[in-house]
Amino acid sequence: MIQLVLVAAVLAALLYYFCIKPMNYWRERGVKQNDHPVWLFGENWRTTIRKESFFELVVRCYNQFQGTRYHGIYQLIQPTLLIKDPELLRKITVKDFDHFTDHRSFFSEETDPLWGKNLFTLRGRKWREMRPILSPSFTSSKMRTMFVLISKCSKDFVNHFLKKDQDCVEMEMKDTFTRFTNDVIATSAFGVKVDSLEEPNNEFYSMGKRATDFSGFAMMLKFIGFFVAPDLLKYLRISFMDSAVNRFFCDLVDNTIQVREKNNIIRPDMIHLLMEAKKGVHHKDENSGVDTGFATVEEADLGEGHVTEITNLDITAQALIFFFAGFDSVSSLMCFMSHELAVNPNIQTKLRNEIEETLAGCGGEITYEALLKMKYMDMVISESLRKWPSAVATDRVCTKPYTIEAMNSDEKPLLIEKGTTLMIPIVGIHHDPKYYPDPERFDPERFSDENKGKIDPFTYMPFGLGPRNCIGSRFALLETKLLVFHLLSHFELIPVEKTQIPLKLSRKTFNMMAEKGFWLGLKRLKK
Numbered sequence: 001m002i003q004l005v006l007v008a009a010v011l012a013a014l015l016y017y018f019c020i021k022p023m024n025y026w027r028e029r030g031v032k033q034n035d036h037p038v039w040l041f042g043e044n045w046r047t048t049i050r051k052e053s054f055f056e057l058v059v060r061c062y063n064q065f066q067g068t069r070y071h072g073i074y075q076l077i078q079p080t081l082l083i084k085d086p087e088l089l090r091k092i093t094v095k096d097f098d099h100f101t102d103h104r105s106f107f108s109e110e111t112d113p114l115w116g117k118n119l120f121t122l123r124g125r126k127w128r129e130m131r132p133i134l135s136p137s138f139t140s141s142k143m144r145t146m147f148v149l150i151s152k153c154s155k156d157f158v159n160h161f162l163k164k165d166q167d168c169v170e171m172e173m174k175d176t177f178t179r180f181t182n183d184v185i186a187t188s189a190f191g192v193k194v195d196s197l198e199e200p201n202n203e204f205y206s207m208g209k210r211a212t213d214f215s216g217f218a219m220m221l222k223f224i225g226f227f228v229a230p231d232l233l234k235y236l237r238i239s240f241m242d243s244a245v246n247r248f249f250c251d252l253v254d255n256t257i258q259v260r261e262k263n264n265i266i267r268p269d270m271i272h273l274l275m276e277a278k279k280g281v282h283h284k285d286e287n288s289g290v291d292t293g294f295a296t297v298e299e300a301d302l303g304e305g306h307v308t309e310i311t312n313l314d315i316t317a318q319a320l321i322f323f324f325a326g327f328d329s330v331s332s333l334m335c336f337m338s339h340e341l342a343v344n345p346n347i348q349t350k351l352r353n354e355i356e357e358t359l360a361g362c363g364g365e366i367t368y369e370a371l372l373k374m375k376y377m378d379m380v381i382s383e384s385l386r387k388w389p390s391a392v393a394t395d396r397v398c399t400k401p402y403t404i405e406a407m408n409s410d411e412k413p414l415l416i417e418k419g420t421t422l423m424i425p426i427v428g429i430h431h432d433p434k435y436y437p438d439p440e441r442f443d444p445e446r447f448s449d450e451n452k453g454k455i456d457p458f459t460y461m462p463f464g465l466g467p468r469n470c471i472g473s474r475f476a477l478l479e480t481k482l483l484v485f486h487l488l489s490h491f492e493l494i495p496v497e498k499t500q501i502p503l504k505l506s507r508k509t510f511n512m513m514a515e516k517g518f519w520l521g522l523k524r525l526k527k
């Protein structure tokens, strides 16, 4: 009997400690929070039972407690401070960046070295060392070099469909665009040439799909496990990534490095820069400080004669995060943009007119400079990223205690403890009518020369904010512009029977996917 009581007491204590107590974290600090958070699941309950997409979750959380600058939520059992006020976002991501240098990570270097060592997950000094090594891969001069590689992939892509000799080709765009982004990142990050439309089952593409497949219930459970009890998973040596995928990418990078070293091959790609860094050679290029879009943080002072030690595993980890981001986020942007162009034919016509004028202006062959000068292209992409940001939210972890001073009588100074997670609700802000009237309307004019000056930079953040923003934003934009340029030069994007209008988001995947896929028709233009 005593044993039974003891077991019950221990269970009750565990239940209280793990399920109930964490859900009072914000209340105890006088911060507004949901009165009845779901034990153990917090705000993630509806996504777990697939009643809500992550996009919907972020918008719903953002809209709680209107008029406050921040409030508390629970991501599973993790207390998270959701920041809504643009000025506070500026402080956290730029001015007082020193207190919030890290992203949250639940991967361990031991069980998932490729996830644990990549730039997104790296923390503190390790991140400060790695970011300046990778930044030179994305400067304007590197983008000019990439332009040639990406142009080739874009032309191959369009030719593949021109060869079909059909007036209209109907297809699911996520699969199609992912094949394109796969080939682009394969050549520019890994130095590998593949054509995933002509060879649909090539190993690079299959492994990429396996590495980025986060669908399914088992994956959902794994995610929850990593979130709620990362140490337990580490102890049990459960890894996030499939071991075959790990091996494939590690072998690929090892072999590439060996062949290049043996044959003295120099290719202007990311593996080359990392190989140089491994030897202790640092490339200084324009913007080689941490380019944030809003501020430039100089390269970290690592001390006299400091040489960052880089292993082949580090190189693979960085190449893999580039691959992951390039594979999925960019293809999502292309899908949403194509959908909007298909359902807004007047916008598509205006963009095609600009494409034709630009092409005529540069003698029938698009140049890097001419592409970058296209204003309407820029406006359409900016609006696509506003309405459908591939990353619906991002985060920061407090690395040094920080106080948010009170701004009005409803607030008290709030001490943020080291280790606290903060959410930057990108999609919530992008859909706030206060900043973007009629937010569901797709309207590139919001970003015209006349209007864009009115947008507060801290209310537009598809690539995040401050020194920890997206390192690949220029690359993503260049790739999307080139693809759309070549595509619209030859085809009209049209809705077909299977096109879902209005588009609904899938509740089954972690990444942004359309519930019924992105079905569209490519109708050949009569020339």
Ligand code: HEM
Binding pocket: 103, 119, 120, 121, 131, 321, 322, 323, 325, 326, 329, 330, 333, 389, 390, 391, 393, 394, 395, 461, 462, 463, 464, 465, 466, 467, 468, 469, 470, 471, 472, 473, 475, 476
């Ligand atoms: C449309 C495409 C893309 C979108 C919307 C996107 C968005 C983002 C966002 C929101 C973040 C977090 C920023 C923050 O916390 O402030 C991020 C980080 C990152 N992105 Fe992207 N991204 C895209 C494409 C790419 C590409 C093509 C690459 C690489 C080739 C890339 C590499 C990275 C890396 C390495 C980080 C972590 C940076 C760090 O922690 O220092 N992304 N991205």
